[in-house]
Amino acid sequence: MDQRLKHIVDNFETMKIGLDEKFKFNCTMCGKCCIDRDDILLTPKDLFKISNALGLIISDFLKQYCEVYIGHSSKVPIVRLLPVGPMKRCPLLKGNRCAVHHVKPVVCAMFPIGRCLQLDDESKRNGEFTARDIQYIFTNPGCGDKRKEHTVREWLKDFNISDEDEFFVKWHQTIAVLSRFMRENESKLDEHYLNGLENLIFLVLYLSYDFEKDFFPQFVYNADLLIEKIKNFKIGGAE
Numbered sequence: 001m002d003q004r005l006k007h008i009v010d011n012f013e014t015m016k017i018g019l020d021e022k023f024k025f026n027c028t029m030c031g032k033c034c035i036d037r038d039d040i041l042l043t044p045k046d047l048f049k050i051s052n053a054l055g056l057i058i059s060d061f062l063k064q065y066c067e068v069y070i071g072h073s074s075k076v077p078i079v080r081l082l083p084v085g086p087m088k089r090c091p092l093l094k095g096n097r098c099a100v101h102h103v104k105p106v107v108c109a110m111f112p113i114g115r116c117l118q119l120d121d122e123s124k125r126n127g128e129f130t131a132r133d134i135q136y137i138f139t140n141p142g143c144g145d146k147r148k149e150h151t152v153r154e155w156l157k158d159f160n161i162s163d164e165d166e167f168f169v170k171w172h173q174t175i176a177v178l179s180r181f182m183r184e185n186e187s188k189l190d191e192h193y194l195n196g197l198e199n200l201i202f203l204v205l206y207l208s209y210d211f212e213k214d215f216f217p218q219f220v221y222n223a224d225l226l227i228e229k230i231k232n233f234k235i236g237g238a239e
């Protein structure tokens with residue numbers, strides 16, 4: 001497991017922070033959090049916003065800046081920014097500045113706040129999550145200074161991130177359903193068919209968007225289409 005992720009898992013309870021709790025942090029723009037990074041994962045929404053801002057179609061942005069791989073546990077396609085050189089600089093770091101500052105990936109925009117879904121057993125079983133299940137953490141990174149104080153709610157608002165982020169919830173619901181399906185069926189499918197399914201998920205979830213239209217309705221349509229397809233899926237025959 002990545003060291004940063006392991007630190008969060010090991011210290012999760014002490015890192016938890018409520019929406020109206022305060023934390024002290026002031027970014028001094030040193031750019032260090034964009035170096036030695038190979039863990040910046042992009043959602044379809046990040047890809048849509050960044051590609052559009054750079055004037056690239058999504059597939060070209062992926063070719064230039066990203067790596068796509070199949071998650072070891074999730075078994076679904078994952079996109080990450082591909083670091084550059086021995087310092088493992090983020091490919092979007094130009095000098096000390098983020099080249100896509102106004103549309104940076106949400107994990108970067110929220111830093112040093114992180115978020116995840118904290119689910120009870122019933123939510124895990126029925127796959128029904130809501131924004132009430134979102135849990136925030138303060139990662140206390142030890143950089144910057146402590147000259148400013150914020151609540152999490154204020155921090156999110158400053159970066160135009162909703163505390164009832166519909167995309168975040170729908171994204172995790174979709175990944176949970178697809179991941180369960182891929183894990184359950186991996187051993188039953190031949191390699192060719194499995195690759196075809198992985199490609200389909202990647203194409204529909206990450207690439208099938210029109211920049212002229214709003215992102216979220218397109219995402220909901222694509223996600224529901226995939227979920228419908230796997231519901232009707234039968235091994236050994238077409239769905």
Ligand code: SF4
Binds near residue numbers: 092
């Ligand atoms: S996307 Fe921007 S903020 Fe995020 S790691 Fe890269 S350069 Fe830094």
Ligand code: SF4
Binds near residue numbers: 030
């Ligand atoms: S978040 Fe921290 S490491 Fe990143 S630029 Fe700001 S002060 Fe530097």
